[in-house]
Amino acid sequence: MSRWLASALLALSLAGQARGEELVLALSTREVAITSTYTGAEVTVFGHIERDARTIARTGDYDIVAQVQGPTGEVVLHRKGRFGFIWLTESRRRYSKVPLYFSILSAKPLASIIDEDSRQRLKLGLEHFLPAPTPELEERDEFGFRNALLRLRREEGALTENERGVTMIRPNLFTARIVLPAKAPTGLYLVNISILSEGVPLRTAQAGFVVRKVGFDAFVANAARNEAVTYGLFTVLMAVLLGWMANVVFRKD
Amino acid sequence: MQLYLPIAELPLNLFLLLGMGGAIGFISGLFGVGGGFLLTPLLIFVGVPAPVAVATSAAHIAASSVTGALTYWRRNALDLKLGTVLTIGGLLGTLAGVFFFNQMRRLGHLDLVITLAYVTLLMSVGCLMFVESIGAMLRQKAGKAAPIRKAGDHVWYEKLPLTMRFPRSKMSTSVIPLAGLGLVIGFIGTVLGIGGGFLVVPALIYFFRVPTSIVVGTSLFQILVTMIVATFLHAIFSQAVDVLLALTLVVGGVIGAQFGTRTGQALKGEQFRLLLAMLILIVGIRFALDLVAAPADRFSINATELER
Numbered sequence: 001m002s003r004w005l006a007s008a009l010l011a012l013s014l015a016g017q018a019r020g021e022e023l024v025l026a027l028s029t030r031e032v033a034i035t036s037t038y039t040g041a042e043v044t045v046f047g048h049i050e051r052d053a054r055t056i057a058r059t060g061d062y063d064i065v066a067q068v069q070g071p072t073g074e075v076v077l078h079r080k081g082r083f084g085f086i087w088l089t090e091s092r093r094r095y096s097k098v099p100l101y102f103s104i105l106s107a108k109p110l111a112s113i114i115d116e117d118s119r120q121r122l123k124l125g126l127e128h129f130l131p132a133p134t135p136e137l138e139e140r141d142e143f144g145f146r147n148a149l150l151r152l153r154r155e156e157g158a159l160t161e162n163e164r165g166v167t168m169i170r171p172n173l174f175t176a177r178i179v180l181p182a183k184a185p186t187g188l189y190l191v192n193i194s195i196l197s198e199g200v201p202l203r204t205a206q207a208g209f210v211v212r213k214v215g216f217d218a219f220v221a222n223a224a225r226n227e228a229v230t231y232g233l234f235t236v237l238m239a240v241l242l243g244w245m246a247n248v249v250f251r252k253d
Numbered sequence: 254m255q256l257y258l259p260i261a262e263l264p265l266n267l268f269l270l271l272g273m274g275g276a277i278g279f280i281s282g283l284f285g286v287g288g289g290f291l292l293t294p295l296l297i298f299v300g301v302p303a304p305v306a307v308a309t310s311a312a313h314i315a316a317s318s319v320t321g322a323l324t325y326w327r328r329n330a331l332d333l334k335l336g337t338v339l340t341i342g343g344l345l346g347t348l349a350g351v352f353f354f355n356q357m358r359r360l361g362h363l364d365l366v367i368t369l370a371y372v373t374l375l376m377s378v379g380c381l382m383f384v385e386s387i388g389a390m391l392r393q394k395a396g397k398a399a400p401i402r403k404a405g406d407h408v409w410y411e412k413l414p415l416t417m418r419f420p421r422s423k424m425s426t427s428v429i430p431l432a433g434l435g436l437v438i439g440f441i442g443t444v445l446g447i448g449g450g451f452l453v454v455p456a457l458i459y460f461f462r463v464p465t466s467i468v469v470g471t472s473l474f475q476i477l478v479t480m481i482v483a484t485f486l487h488a489i490f491s492q493a494v495d496v497l498l499a500l501t502l503v504v505g506g507v508i509g510a511q512f513g514t515r516t517g518q519a520l521k522g523e524q525f526r527l528l529l530a531m532l533i534l535i536v537g538i539r540f541a542l543d544l545v546a547a548p549a550d551r552f553s554i555n556a557t558e559l560e561r
């Protein structure tokens with residue numbers, strides 16, 4: 001017991017003597033507002049790696065990996081097949097709890113920054129977008145479905161791996177550019193940033209921002225969801241009034 | 254200029270929407286149809302989710318049928334009694350339609366149902382109208398009049414119980430087939446986001462011999478009421494009516510319809526039906542191609558819904 005305590009104290013004091021880097025993050029915005037003119041947005045993360053005289057000396061440069069995860073949801077994937085001479089949906093897969101937005105940003109290809117072991121430990125990579133298939137699922141052409149899901153989400157801009165998404169401004173100052181597509185889901189987005197040096201993870205820090213509808217669009221979406229009767233009446237009234245106005249304005253007889 | 258649609262949850266170009274509304278309005282003014290059978294597919298093709306396309310089209314049709322119905326009402330070319338009977342059936346159909354719509358949506362079959370229904374409906378109606386209008390044009394060339402059934406010559410479905418007289422339409426018939434017709438149209442209209450004028454008008458003319466001067470106004474009256482109810486029910490149960498999308502489409506549609514009506518007056522009856530038949534067939538073929546042609550991508554993401 002006393003030996004364990006002693007070694008713990010020793011470790012603490014060592015850490016006190018030669019400290020690791022500190023990572024300070026700042027986001028260009030804490031809230032992305034979806035308004036009537038929203039067509040996508042960009043959020044920039046500014047990061048500063050703080051060192052002082054007691055920080056361990058590094059021989060190599062710092063590498064940065066940023067992983068952004070949006071709200072999770074359910075994605076249904078359909079596959080068409082031929083029935084006689086027409087094409088219909090032959091099978092479908094339901095993926096629940098998939099991040100509806102996911103992106104990995106770095107300044108270099110991920111493989112050259114981090115080894116497989118540390119990548120797993122830091123929970124970085126596509127398998128945290130979509131869990132690996134179980135052997136039983138593998139038989140039911142799960143592989144094709146997984147690839148299609150990844151490909152389609154990439155095409156929609158909801159899944160990105162950008163090897164140029166992080167810019168090093170100074171050896172210890174960087175920015176990461178998060179690009180949100182027009183169809184970005186509303187909710188909380190978590191940004192996870194790790195700094196590494198020569199493949200060794202040094203520090204990880206988190207930040208977050210919210211995407212939400214504001215103003216008129218929030219009002220409409222809320223009304224449609226929570227005040228469906230009033231919303232329905234309003235829509236009908238608007239349609240009838242517009243139709244009536246058209247009749248009066250363009251009346252010929 | 255991009256406009257973010259709050260319920261469809263995607264941005265679309267404002268001028269594209271106004272233009273689409275205008276084009277549909279032009280066609281509906283030209284042919285005296287609601288244009289829903291063109292609007293819903295168009296919205297789906299530009300990326301609006303199918304449920305939102307269907308539900309929002311209902312609002313658009315409600316607006317354009319108000320304009321039309323008022324005009325016919327003022328000209329006294331509307332059989333209110335016949336319209337009411339059709340509407341009663343139509344409301345039952347609408348109720349059943351909204352239930353069916355949401356059931357299919359939950360099971361994930363809605364897109365397939367919509368595609369198959371459009372192909373069947375448009376292809377069959379388009380072919381019938383095409384053949385009929387060609388026949389009428391040939392008869393006219395040969396100088397023969399179209400065969401007309403004599404008054405009092407009742408078909409079996411007109412002899413069912415609950416007979417009612419419709420003085421404005423110069424007929425007496427059982428209420429059952431009329432309400433049944435309304436029910437079918439209400440159901441189809443609610444599920445597919447169409448008014449169903451292109452079905453009601455020929456049905457009333459061919460099966461019940463309603464005078465052509467009255468039939469369009471009466472059909473518009475029935476469409477107006479069923480589409481108002483459909484919009485309302487879709488807003489409550491499907492929560493897929495996009496008020497902003499409806500507004501832009503209606504504004505475009507109102508303007509387009511005025512030009513369409515003026516152009517339509519220069520067309521002859523048979524030419525007019527032939528053109529409409531061809532238009533219906535083209536939309537039907539477009540849908541059929543989706544089914545028959547090998548898809549560019551066998552996979553598609555059907556729905557993404559947040560778990561809150």
